[in-house]
Amino acid sequence: MSKSNNVYKDAFNRCLRLLDETRSLPSEPELGTLLGVSRTTVRSILSRMEETGLIAWNKRDKTVLRPPRTQDFFPEEETDSLAEIIERSFMRRLLAEGAEAGMQINELELAREIGVGTTSVREFLIRFSRFGLIEKRRNSHWVLKGFTRAFALELTEIREMFELRSAAAFAALPEDSPVWADLDRLEVEHRQLADEIATRFNEFSELDERFHRLIHRASHNRFIVDFYDVIAMIFHYHYQWNKAQERERNEVAVQEHLAYIAALKSRDPGKVDAACRKHLKSARQTLLSSIPEGRQAQLA
Amino acid sequence: MSKSNNVYKDAFNRCLRLLDETRSLPSEPELGTLLGVSRTTVRSILSRMEETGLIAWNKRDKTVLRPPRTQDFFPEEETDSLAEIIERSFMRRLLAEGAEAGMQINELELAREIGVGTTSVREFLIRFSRFGLIEKRRNSHWVLKGFTRAFALELTEIREMFELRSAAAFAALPEDSPVWADLDRLEVEHRQLADEIATRFNEFSELDERFHRLIHRASHNRFIVDFYDVIAMIFHYHYQWNKAQERERNEVAVQEHLAYIAALKSRDPGKVDAACRKHLKSARQTLLSSIPEGRQAQLA
DNA sequence: AAAATGTTTTTTCACGATAAAAGACATTAT
DNA sequence: ATAATGTCTTTTATCGTGAAAAAACATTTT
Incomplete structure (x- = not known):
């Protein structure tokens, strides 16, 4: 089988969605950057779009002929790497x-x-x-080694060390740093989510990751930034598997984030430290409490 | 070519050194654990030793016939993975x-x-x-990304965070923990090295690694322990490449280690912190000063 | 001349195949 | 009965191979 063409299929699907918005497609290099693929792949996509009558393609001219239909898309499972x-x-x-x-x-x-x-x-x-x-x-x-209580404790120990340091670095960033605008945008998103938490609680985990990554980036330390991959992976799969009290948990977390954001904006190291600690403590509790009893025994 | 038999060759060479010490070799499973290889490999080794007249092998009986000669050994370069x-x-x-x-x-x-x-x-x-x-x-x-000044700074930042924490954990270990005996042994080795530093200064880096790994292990955190691999790798290659003032550097470091060990044994958190900081500071200086100017410019 | 398209080359990704090494099972010796 | 040896099976480490995707080069268009 050698290699599946999932890159092409995924880019094709994403390109289909672009079709809805425009009358004609941009140049090949431009499409390449837009979709994050090489021109080779772009041309394969355009070829197929032409074949299936989605576009008329003649050199620079790529006119959209009809809106994409469901059957134009490749099945989702074929787009995974x-x-x-x-x-x-x-x-x-x-x-x-x-x-x-x-x-x-x-x-x-x-x-x-x-x-x-x-x-x-x-x-x-x-x-x-x-x-x-x-x-x-x-x-x-x-x-x-097992997803044990010991693992969770070791993970959170490092996380706390890294995040406290990053948060302190964040608060010390100059007024004109672009991160403050990023933080403002995240604050707005948090408020919007807080208002509709009853229905949108499952959108929190994605927001959570963006928020913490922003803070970690302030450390300007690749090891700290990279370590968030470990945390993100664990949280991603863990919460996919443990849905107990998801709404309540996320509701609390959103509020903690808002307090944390306010502390950062105050630029008062003491307040930042306190808000950060408070949130990390409850994050740790959440993680620990969701490790089933059976697994806690696996410490050995 | 598929797979080289370096495991066999390396184990064979190590087994040859064993021959000098005994009149006859132990059982196959025992040899396996001794050399860290499977019985399959042990039997290949024994076969060859029999063929080349090093031993007489008959079931449990493996009598050494003659001491190994230089040409019995496989060349060093063939034993690398x-x-x-x-x-x-x-x-x-x-x-x-x-x-x-x-x-x-x-x-x-x-x-x-x-x-x-x-x-x-x-x-x-x-x-x-x-x-x-x-x-x-x-x-x-x-x-x-390049071995830049930025890299060295990021690396040492984490190292300092982790080692200070590990050292504090070490000092807090109970009196009857086996690590105190390990530390005593390392102290003796340090003193011996200090006495003959003029001739044995190049043995320091191996001792350095064992010492710091012992301390990091006290953290009981796999992420901290694993991070030492990064440090060890950098130091290993870096010092292989930069030999300037190696003797002086190591002489200072040995003394710092001895002070650090004394602080740990005092179990006084303040003293431990001070000794640890002092050593880490000079370690950072050493690393930074050995990054050539040309590389410092690579920050971008 | 800059930027696009058309064409060719190179590199990455993934597979099956094979020898080395590990591991499992059967047999024999203490 | 335990622990070794003898034999057979499975797994790991590594390569060459080929399609997918990227990248480089050549040609055309604006």
Whole structure:
């Protein structure tokens, strides 16, 4: 099979959505930057759009002939990259019952189960290993360390260290730094979400990530910024799996964020520290309380 | 070529050194644990030792017939794993003149240059990416961020945060913890090295790593412990490349370590903090001063 | 001449295949 | 009965290969 053309399919779908808005498409290089793909892929997309009668394409002229229909789109599942597919399968296994610490991970078995080559699985596991949940035995298998209470505590310890420092750096940023505008925009989004929390509570996690990433970026330290990937990954899958009191949790978190934002804007180090600590404390509580009892025993 | 038998060759060489000490070799499983390889590899080693007349092998009986000669050993370079070979080549390039930040890294070119398959290079780059020196453009090349002054500052910032915390945790460890014995042993080694620093100064870097790893382990946090890999890697290659004032540097560092050890043993948080800060400060100075001027300009 | 399109080359991504190494199972010795 | 040896099976590490995607080069259009 060698390589799937998911990049093309995904870009094609995104390009279809562009069709709704305009009468004609921009130049090839421009489309490339817009979709984040190379001109080669852009041209494949245009070829297909021409074939299926979506556009008339003649050199610079790319006129939209008809609006896209549902059947013009490639199925969603064909637009995922192999890495995403492997990650999902792996996380499902990891968070499923019976994924005990100390368990062996078998590349070949994983690859067969998911239906992909071993190379892709190996590369995924290497990338994934930085999250601290698995470990390699040289020339041999991987060992699952387990999503335990110990893991959550170690993760939050670093998170708290990094975020307190980043928040302090943020508050010390000069008045004319563009981050203050970013923060204002996020504040507006938070207020809007707070007003409609009853129906939109599930939109919080995306906002949460953008907010914390903005703060971490103020550290100007690649290790701190990169570490947020670990947190984001854990939160992403964890909350997908644990939906208990999601609305209440997010409602509280939004308010904490607003207080945190106000503290940052006050630029008072003491206030920033307090608001940050308060939010991190409840974030830790939330994470810990959602680790099932069975997993807490896996400390050994 | 598929896979080199460096594991076997390396274990064989190590096993040869064992021959000097005994009249007969232990059981296969025992040898396996001793050498850190499987029984399959142990049996290959024994086979060859029998063939070359080093031992007489009959089931449980493995009698040493003659001491190993120089030509019995496999050449050193054949005992390196592919990963080590790639790492060395890559680091040579990275630390060589002309490795400017922003430069592209080409998997295929690297693979051809080193004479290995692309898969191994890819896997190496993925593993290496956690050091924060390179970054992947999806579906495209890697970008070198460069071993710049900024990198060194970001690295030391985290290091200082982590080590101060670990040192505090260390000092708070109960009297009966086995780490105190470990520390005592390290203290003795430090004193011995201090006495013969004029001739043995190049042995410091190995001792340095063991000392700091012991302290970091007291944090009981996998992220802190793992982060020392980044520091160790940088120091390893960096000092291999920059030998200026090595003796003086190490002499100072040994003394700082001894003061640091004394502070830890006093279990006084204030003293520990002070000694730790002092050492970390001079470590940072050493690292920064060894970044050539040309590289400092690469901040952008 | 700058920017687009058309064409060709190179690189990345993913696979199956194969030898090395690990691991499992069967047999034998203490 | 335990622990070793002998044998067979499975998994890991690595390569070459080929399609997808990117990038480079050449040509045309504005």
